Amino acid sequence: MNKVAIITDSTAYIPEHVRKEKNIVMIPLNVIFGNETYKEEVELKKDGFYEMVGKGGNLPKTSQPSIGELADTLEALSKEYDEAVMITLSSGISGTYQSALSLADMVENIKFYVFDSEISCAPQAHYAYTAVDMANEGADGAQIMEKLNEIKSQGIPAYFVVNDLNHLHRGGRMNTAQLLVGNLLQIKPVLHFQDKKIVPFEKIRTKKKAIGRIHQLMEQSVRPDEKFHVSVIHAQREEEAREIAGEIQAKYPNASVAVDYFGPVIGTHLGEGSLGITWMKN
Ligand code: MYR
CATH class of the missing domain: 3.30.1180.10 (Hypothetical Protein Tm841; Chain: A;domain 3)
Known part of the structure; x- marks a missing residue:
């Protein structure tokens, strides 16, 4: 049986205790204020962020996750898992999906699938929960991708x-x-x-x-x-x-x-x- 790791980016906003409990790996996107870059949900959480915005000054910008961090994460996961499925925010609003996809051909010790949620936030989290439940029941990466695509074709309002x-x-x-x-x-x-x-x-x-x-x-x-x-x-x-x-x-x-x-x-x-x-x- 293939062991499958489930990864999602930070914009699914799955609380830390749920990620731990369900064993979902999170890759953070970044928020940039002036010259300072913060990994969201790790170095900057929602309360601190809205407080900074409220103070005025530099308006924030955002950037996709570090591809190096994702590559290192996959390398570490390959010691324990045969496959990984990553669920990203929509490729129409962020380069995260394309960057992750470009790694899929390069990583060697783990089969890496990338799923474009075509949305973000709670619906993205829903895909991650479905994926992790299936992985726990013994499904492989291809079966998980098939199910996620089926849900997507039905649409999440x-x-x-x-x-x-x-x-x-x-x-x-x-x-x-x-x-x-x-x-x-x-x-x-x-x-x-x-x-x-x-x-x-x-x-x-x-x-x-x-x-x-x-x-x-x-x-x-x-x-x-x-x-x-x-x-x-x-x-x-x-x-x-x-x-x-x-x-x-x-x-x-x-x-x-x-x-x-x-x-x-x-x-x-x-x-x-x-x-x-x-x-x-x-
Ligand atoms: C990046 O810099 O790569 C991240 C860009 C994120 C754009 C977010 C646009 C708003 C998305 C709203 C999602 C609402 C889901 C219910």
Whole structure:
């Protein structure tokens, strides 16, 4: 039986104790303030990050993980594992997937698979949990990749709203036309991923209405008695996120509803006050 290690990057925002418990290896992306580079979730966690942003000064930038660190990690894993599957954030918003893929042909002592989640955050974590459960049940890398691709083809609904579209534009993850429409009409578009990239799903005027629209989309996608997992993700809006989570839980008693966070790298591009809702049925 092949032993398979599961790796994901930091933007899945899997809490450290869960990573330890499930044995998921994490490779951090970086946040850069001026001349200082921090590995998120290792050297800079969400609270410290939002505090630094709040103080003003240099606006943060981000960068993909060090390829050397990934190569060293694979080398170390090869002593214990035959294969590794890495789940990355969307290749449409970061070079992480391509860089990891370029290593796949070079590493010698371990078979390395890279899966492009085409999204990030809680849905990315969901792929990692599925992968680790399968690895524990004895599946090999190819079988895990097949299952992850099957889930991806069914789609994981994920919608989010930001307070200020300029962060996405400044980081090059939203084009100028989309920014101008948003700013001119003063709308809070509901955003989602399409073809690996972030695009407006619908133009809506207020954040409250945008959240209402996401509730409606959930209603169209799941039955009230269905068992599924929901994640309400926030950037420094824990109270609001908990309130939304409570409403969802009351409406769907069989759902498991979690409140998660947008950490430093994703927070750099979405900005404080962002909220996302995603749900996973498989
Ligand atoms: C890099 O520098 O390589 C990282 C770039 C990350 C861009 C993040 C853009 C926002 C993603 C929002 C995800 C919401 C998922 C529900």
